[in-house]
Amino acid sequence: MGLTSNKVLTLAVLLAVLLFVGTIWLWPRLARQSWKAITGRVGLLIATQIAIFASIGLSANQAFGFYATWADLFGQETSPGVVVDHDPAKGEGPVKVLDTQPVNVPGGSRPATGGQIQKVDIGGKASNIASPAYVYLPPEYFQPQYKNRKFPASVVLTGYPGTAEALIKGLHYPQTAHRQAASGKMQPMILIMMRPTVAPPRDTECVDIPGGPQTETFFAKDLPTAISGHYRVGTKADNWGIIGDSTGGYCALKLAMHHPDRYAAGAGLSAYYKAPIDVTTGDLFHGDKELEQRANLNWYLEHMPPPKTSLLVSSSKTGESNYHDTLKFIDKVKAPTRISSITLDSGGHNFNTWRREIPATLQWISGRLSDN
Known part of the structure; x- marks a missing residue:
């Protein structure tokens, strides 16, 4: 078991x-x-x-969702590997579907009613990284009247050391997206759910580490290219958003800010704004001061041209340590960057808090993405 x-x-x-x-x-x-x-x-x-x-x-x-398997718990999980090149020219695309499962909603056994969750491996040619993910496809994806339609997509990232399964079983992203779309509060959207680290057990903080995993390149270039090549998803920035909590929230904000040509919107739930350096990250920057500064989101807002993207941040007045940092971050944002926020009266750094914020977050990001 x-x-x-x-x-x-x-x-x-x-x-x-x-x-x-x-x-x-x-x-x-x-x-x-x-x-x-x-x-x-x-x-x-x-x-x-x-x-x-x-x-x-x-x-x-x-x-x-700290650990997914017994092997993961006892430190025996060594896959997925890094430095795996999935070259489409060799006959296999960068997305490999490993399994499918229904969505836990009424009628979920029928994809045209409940949608479908696909477990996939995503290979990146530019980053030379492969990583697992779960892809939620909404019911409309399987309905004949939408067979030629392209759908907007959002990457959804866990915290560290969370598991992609927790986004389904603990945070209920597919179920919430299904319910929100069925009630007309958001448009049908594809979700790509995964860990922010693509080199476990290392916490890469979505940084292109000198001489190490090129995590930012994977999320900014490889992942959108791979998904758009396999599923009916557009390739423009307006077709793509990114959401995350905690470490994933920091990554989501950073990727939207650094790559507004790829992500039109980024939502950071309980995010922090500067990459930590600790035993889980190792040396992320290897003395590269420019790389370290760019990874500091407050520095980026103060010294770089404001990116044309939309950002959403969340915190709570009681229970979250990032509350005052979030207020400072909001104050630094300048046009054309757009900033929105969710502020709870109380709520800790946990799944219960994020489940309260996810419906509004999905509505928000849906309103900033297009299927054209």
């Missing part, structure tokens, strides 16, 4: 309850001072605490 399986969580909770009850039941029998009784008490206490902590950990992992 998989790490994120409800059966695993149920078994862990059941084991914890049984051990707790068993401890209470057996404790009087183990009250003697013999070494066997003492060993029994210690063993029961340790086993009960391990079961309780395992239950809490599994529950938190399901809520926040």
Whole structure:
């Protein structure tokens, strides 16, 4: 059974309850001072605490999507690899569909009613990077009357070290997009859901690292080119948006600002505005001061020509550490850049907060994209 399986969580909770009850039941029998009784008490206490902590950990992992598999949890996940060249000229396109699954909505078993989620590998020729993703195709994509229509698309990025599966199971992006489009609040849109790091376990912060992964190139050039070549998606900036939370939010804002010719809109939920340097990132800039400055979004707004793109930022007055930084970022934006915001009275840096912001974010980005 998989790490994120409800059966695993149920078994862990059941084991914890049984051990707790068993401890209470057996404790009087183990009250003697013999070494066997003492060993029994210690063993029961340790086993009960391990079961309780395992239950809490599994529950938190399901809520926040930290790890997708057991191998990922124990550091054994080594794929997908970096430095994988998918050359269309060799007969295989840069997008390879690995699996399909229905969307968890009424009638979801029929693509023309519920849409479809495709698990894919995306190869990048310019960056020489390959990365997995999930692509949500709306119901209209499969309906005959739309067979010649091109759809707008948005890249959706997790935080670090989140999993792409969490965007489906935890944040419910496909379900929310389906519901919003069905109610007429947004246009049908393709979503490309993935991690912001394309070289796990390293946190690349969507930077073209000197001598390392060219992550910004992958998202700015390879991904849109690959998706537009495989699906009915336009190639103009007005056809493309990008959304993310936390690390993914920083990436979304940066990519929209650095590449307004590719992304007409970028939304950063609970984003920060400067790439951190820590044990997960390593040395991102290798002494390249210009690269480091460009990765600082406040510096970029102050020193570079304002990009012609639309930005959305979110925070909360209580519970988010980026609130004051977000206000400063908004104040620095100058035309022709457009800035919008979502400000909650309270909300932490977590899935519950982002689920409250996602419907409005999808409406906002849909209103700034075109299918022409």
